Amino acid sequence: MEMIRLENLSVALGQFHLRNINLAVEKGEYVCIIGPTGAGKTVLIETIAGFHKPYKGRIILDGDDITSKPPEKRGISIVYQDYMLFPHMTVYENIAYGAKKKIRDKRILEEEIERIAHIMGISHLLNRKPETLSGGEQQRVAIARAIISKPKLLLMDEPFSALDTRTTEKLRDFVKRVATEYDLTIIHVTHDIVDVWSLADKVAIMNNGTIIQYGEVEEVFSKPADDFVAEFIDINILEGEITEVLGEMVLVKVGDTILRVKTNTTTGHRIRIFIRPEDIYISNTPPDYGPGCFRAVVEKILENGPYVQLFLSRNNIVLKAVLTRGYVRCLGLARGKHVYVYIRPENVRVAET
Amino acid sequence: MAFLKFSTLCIIIALMVSLILFSAFIALLVMITPTDFIRSLETKEMQYSLRLTITTSLTATFLAIIIGIPVAYALARKEFPGKNLVKTILDLPMAMPEIVLGITLLLLFGHTPLAQLLSMIGIKIVFSPLGIVVAQFFSALPYTLRILSSSYETINPRYELVSRSLGYGELETFVRITLPLSKAGLIASTAVAFARSVGAFGAVLILAGGIYMVTETLPITLYLNISYGNLSMAVSAGILLIIASFITIFIIEKMGGGKLWR
Structure with a gap:
């Protein structure tokens, strides 16, 4: 079953343009978008999240045309590389913030927070303020906050790029586990080819505001569509x-x-x-x-x-x-x-x- | 002078200027005895003036903040046609002499269809305590806007984007995320707005008229009494104004609002 489809999506942001983006992601699939800095990866996922208005094309999420829906009505969560945990809230309050719109019952909310905190290994951090956590811990909290409400689509913008190698490896494991547990459909922007190899089912290579090649990881990495892709991979x-x-x-x-x-x-x-x-x-x-x-x-x-x-x-x-x-x-x-x-x-x- | 290093020279100038200013404060404080000061505070005129200043300044501050919050947010976060012009117009009262601000307000509320409309519904701004609030509001607003929009600009917009993606609308996100994160700026701008309102003179004098015990705020008390030669009353009003300024600076520094003052 198809979860999201982008049809000829085109966005203008100052001098920068995304042009005719076509992408289809199946439910439960993990897609990495990879490309050099300035390729338009972040603009693309922020457009999917509803932060930029496309001037052309459509975004279909789970059969609904959401192109002109505001971000809060889309059911799409986003995780940024700099975590963006609300500094005036504790870890518990941050995660609860992500769930309150969907889970009204206080007891169920508590159980859900306990469950996700257990999976992400942050149960002991619930009463702490974000500024007292390490980068890896903050990113685990950010992921927990993003997925507790079971979004239709999880977007991740270079979620590991501010972390050291060992923390990144651990976090990849957490993401893998949580993706299965919550049956998530994920679009993950990265510049690290290891993310693609270890997490993704499919990969899209972007350059200059367009997707140059999209397909199964093995296929794209062994049969590059052009010299740019070949050089990039x-x-x-x-x-x-x-x-x-x-x-x-x-x-x-x-x-x-x-x-x-x-x-x-x-x-x-x-x-x-x-x-x-x-x-x-x-x-x-x-x-x-x-x-x-x-x-x-x-x-x-x-x-x-x-x-x-x-x-x-x-x-x-x-x-x-x-x-x-x-x-x-x-x-x-x-x-x-x-x-x-x-x-x-x-x-x-x-x-x- | 050749033997003086540039940095040493800068420090000496800074010390000298602050010494001169500090001496001026001391001169004001030692001009009258504590008994004279207390006696001045006990006069009906001073008590009226103090009460009026506090009431009008609190009202003007409240208005400047309530109106300043959405305006500063729009200026800091949103793009709209004519934004730069709006910014310049709103900043103008900060650059132009207060007395000119006063005369423009006097003309607006005294000789235009707006003035007629207001008088038809029974609102009198010119030469009335309401005029004080209006003059104080416009003197304070640009400062409030500067501090508030700087504090919004320092908040990473991605906090708001994340909140929106979690199901919270624009207003709800503003109330739950942006407002708490801009707390320091809000307190600093409130303090500055209050200080500007308390100290507003030129605009208040022209628009509200500086009428003895009718539209008499502390700066007007100082002005009226110095013209009558009643030094002790004038100096006491001055001391009260300095106390208000000290409290403001203290609050701003305490809240880290100084960083927001760009």
Whole structure:
């Protein structure tokens, strides 16, 4: 069942424009919107919440056209990155504020607050003022306040971006749990690809006020619609020619390198292929896999926390690969070193032509 | 002067100016004896003046706040055609001499169809205590608006958006969220409005007429008595006005309202 549908939604805000946004989210689905700063992600969800008026298009929520309804009549909650807990109320009062319009019975209200506080792990904080809480605790309270009235749609605007990595990981778990428990439909704006991988069913990539690609996470992340998406999701793009068909496998010549790819296309075609950096295997000795395995030079090593980004080159091809720090140490990788590279055929995606 | 650092020079100037001002206050305080002060307070004229000042100032303050709240909210949060012009007009009484404000109000309430309309329904503003309230109100309003709209501007509008998304309408959100969050600004603006009303002179004199024991507020008492040469009454009125100002500054500083004064 469809929970929300945006049809050609267009909004003008000063010099900024959202143009022809189309998006449909099923009930219970978790959708992440990702894109660079200034892409219009926040404007989009604030428009869905009713804070900006579109000049064109419609917003259909649970079968109702809510385009011209005021925010308080929509049944859509919003959580911001800076929590926005009311500083003159306690945690309990903040959560109760979110429920009072729906739950009139005092006893039921108390039970509901207890229940959500238990799920979010904030039962011990109910009598505290927001300013005495840590960032993670404040965000848990903000989420509890937003969902206690069981909104039809929960909007989250970069909810973890003000938090440290460990708190973010914990909070992702809370959000996952609460999304199932309350059967929530969620649109979550983020700039962190990890949020998408760990939470979302679908992802929309935004740039310049439009949605460039929308679909299942696996699909979007392995088959980017254009170069912008590919670059944004940090995927390798290569172009080559099919030289031989071996059953359901083909051999693709990229420069002087031969790769094995699973596709139905026939010989003689030029195709674009995508390879995720984490799907590239590296070894010091030649693995006996035949075509699809080649030698390359480590051009650059970028430390990135627990992970390391490697830039590998072979003639005119440059490939990005991601490895753990431990694996890089184990292989003794350094700039200029020759390594063997292997890419499994099922990990090479072919662009639709 | 070359041996003096610029920052030291700034501090010396600040100290000198405050010393001169402080000496002026002291001069006023030592001009009369405590007995003279108490005797002045006991006169019918001073008691009338004090009572009238407090009543009219409280009324004007109440009006300035009640009208100031929605106006300041509109100026701080909403965009509408002619907003800048409205802002300038409302600020004008702060920049123009009080006496000019007085004459404009006198003409408006004395020689226009509005004046005729008001007199038809029995409202007399010119040369009446009501005129004092009107003059005090317009002297106080721009200050109230400045402080209130600054305090609304410091509140993140997302608090209001979150409240709306939780099912609360615009007015309910304003009452439950914005108003409590702007408490400091509200108290500071009330204090300033009261101080401006108590001290309003030029506009009150022109519009209400400064009539002995009819439209006589504390500044008028000071003015009338200094013209008669009754120094002790004039100085006592001055001391009362200074006390009112001290209390105001104290309240503003206590409420952190100073930060809102932009």
